[in-house]
Each structure stands twice: as structure tokens, then as C-alpha cells.
Amino acid sequence: MTLQVCLLAGNLVTVVLVLAYRSRYAKESTSSLFIAAKCLQISVLIVLLLTDFIDSRITATLSGLLGLAGGTTEALAILMLLGVYTTKVKRYYYLLAGFSAAVILLLIITASDEVQLRIAIASLLGSLFIIYPVYCLLMKGKNSPLQKVMGLLYCIVMMILIIGAVVGLISVPLNTHLSQLLQWSFYIGIYLLMFLGTAGFTLLSREQSYVELERVATYDELTGILNRRAFVLRARPLIAAAAKEGTAFSFLLLDVDHFKNVNDTYGHDIGDRVLKDFASKIEQQLANGDLFGRFGGEEFAVILHRADEQACDEMAERLRTAILGAVINGVPLHYTVSIGVITVMSTERITLNNLYKLSDTALYQAKQKGRNCVVRSYG
Incomplete structure (x- = not known):
């Protein structure tokens, strides 16, 4: 509960700050996508906080689908910021989101009481959304030190989610230390993912702005050579x-x-x-x-x-x-x-x-x- 409240407060502050910034400067699609992702993540946390007052099947369905939409939107915002947001990438994420939604709904219908299984599958699906951003940040083009560090951190989060998924899929009995470790690794991975998304997007935006300012101050707009x-x-x-x-x-x-x-x-x-x-x-x-x-x-x-x-x-x-x-x-x-x-x-x-x-x-x-x-x- 405490972790969920902290995540909710952190995302609310992020949205308020970004909206305050956008009120003065020109609005653009990348930050709009990022705000949409944060709003979806906030809605997930609100639903989870209402678990004791709403039927668990409803909260599980809503939190799963909203979390999926938020993760997809945030991944696309970061890829757009990196300049690799192509039609092919967009199609891949839409297909992955559709597949993941179908899996989540199937799990809720057929295994409503298997919390451990749902966490394991959610961890595995979450890692799939991170693979391409990790590749772009670490391997694609002449990346900056900031992008490489972010790629490394995303890679660590991805490994945490995958390990948690493997542990959950081997049917560890509930109420054991390993089962608790699975749940903690899942929540820690999600927390790190949200933190990285927020901090990473902010830092990357600033870096991209600096690069653009340096380009304008250095190169002739028409010919592309030094001014x-x-x-x-x-x-x-x-x-x-x-x-x-x-x-x-x-x-x-x-x-x-x-x-x-x-x-x-x-x-x-x-x-x-x-x-x-x-x-x-x-x-x-x-x-x-x-x-x-x-x-x-x-x-x-x-x-x-x-x-x-x-x-x-x-x-x-x-x-x-x-x-x-x-x-x-x-x-x-x-x-x-x-x-x-x-x-x-x-x-x-x-x-x-x-x-x-x-x-x-x-x-x-x-x-x-x-x-x-x-x-x-x-x-």
C-alpha cells in the first residue's frame, strides 16, 4: 500500500510539472504521449488502492488493461524521443499490446485466483515492452553516455522482471519466502520502470533540446555545414x-x-x-x-x-x-x-x-x- 501511494504521488507530481512546463512552451506530440502514459499509470494505482472496495476481478481487469496501455504509451513516447518511432515500430507495439491484453483477460477468466501466475505473466509481458528501447539505447547509432546508462538500467529492470516471471512459472507455493520474493521483485521492477520512464524522459528531453540548440548555433540551416x-x-x-x-x-x-x-x-x-x-x-x-x-x-x-x-x-x-x-x-x-x-x-x-x-x-x-x-x- 505504501509503495502504491508513493508511486501515485510521484506520477501526479510528474504530470503537474510537465503540464506547467507545457503551459508556457509549444505543445508537441512526444510530451503529449508521455503525459497520457502517466495519466494511465495514475489510473492503475488508483484502481489498485480501491481493491478493498471493488470486486477483485474488476480491479484485476482494469489495472491490467490500463497498465498495459500506460506501458505501451510510455515506450512509444521514449522511442519517439529517440527518433526511432517508425510505422513498423508502432505496428509492433500495437500487436504486442493486443496480444498482451488477450493474455491478461484469459488469465482473469480462467485463473482468477492464481495471483502468482498473473504476476509472473505480467512480468514476462512487461519485459517484452522494454527489449526494443534497451536495444536502441545501447546498440543503435552513436548514443550519448546518458542513453547508454539508461539502456543499462532498463536492461537490469528487464532481467528483474524475467527472473520474477521464471520463479512464478515454476509454481512456487504461496506464502513462502520465494513467493514473497517474486512479488517484491515484481513491484520493485515496476517501481524502477516508472522511475526510469519519468527521469529518463525528462533527461532525454533536455539532452535533445541541448543538441538541437547546439546544432542551430553551429550549423548553417540550408547547407548543413558550419556557419x-x-x-x-x-x-x-x-x-x-x-x-x-x-x-x-x-x-x-x-x-x-x-x-x-x-x-x-x-x-x-x-x-x-x-x-x-x-x-x-x-x-x-x-x-x-x-x-x-x-x-x-x-x-x-x-x-x-x-x-x-x-x-x-x-x-x-x-x-x-x-x-x-x-x-x-x-x-x-x-x-x-x-x-x-x-x-x-x-x-x-x-x-x-x-x-x-x-x-x-x-x-x-x-x-x-x-x-x-x-x-x-x-x-
């Missing part, structure tokens, strides 16, 4: 390290030729596609240690790590030719690029602003020479 601010922040330590070690590096300023004409002739949508095509082709030519960012409009910048003049000239020419013969939406749309470059080969530190000015002068000269070419600045 100017992020490029500058990452370029400064590279320049400082190169000066300290006395290693060469090169700075390239690229500008799409006649881009205004592209927008005026084909429209801004095609212009955006040209920029995305350009960024994609350039990025494919660069090495992992190089920096590539959009400085604004049709202007882009590249820092080639450890590239002397010869390596820089070869790369600049490769970049110039990489975009030739572009096809946008299945239609050939030829565009070119002018490039201004400068290579630094001394231990004297030069600011990024000076690099930009020198390469911009070289870029202007490339435009004057007829565009679609590379011009070097010697400082």
Missing part, C-alpha cells in the same frame, strides 16, 4: 596551433559566380538547391582535418590543415572542377566558382580577419579575370 560563427571559433585554435608548430596551412575563400542571376532567372528555390549542391560537392573533396563553413550568401571559406602552396593549389583546382556539370532536379544547371587563396608557412601568428581580407582581395582579382578560376594572394 560563420562556428567556423571562426574552430579556426582560431587551428591557426594558433599551426603558428606554434610552424606548420603550413591554407585559407580559401570561395564565391559562387553570378549567383544573383541564378536567383533572378530560376527563382530562390533553385538558388538554394545550387548552394546545397555546391556545399555537398565541396565537402566531399575535403579531408577530416579541414574546416568548411558558409560565411554568408554565396560565400564560403575553407581551411586546409597542413597544406603548403602546392597542396593548396591542387586542392583549389579540384574544388573548382568538382562542381562543373551540376544537375539540379534532373536538369543540367551549370554554375562556376571563383576562389581566392593564401598559404601561411611561418611561425608568426596571423589573425583570421587578416586571412579573410587577403583572400578576399585575391577573390576579387579572380572575378576581374573572368571568374571560374583560382587566384593566390602572397600577403
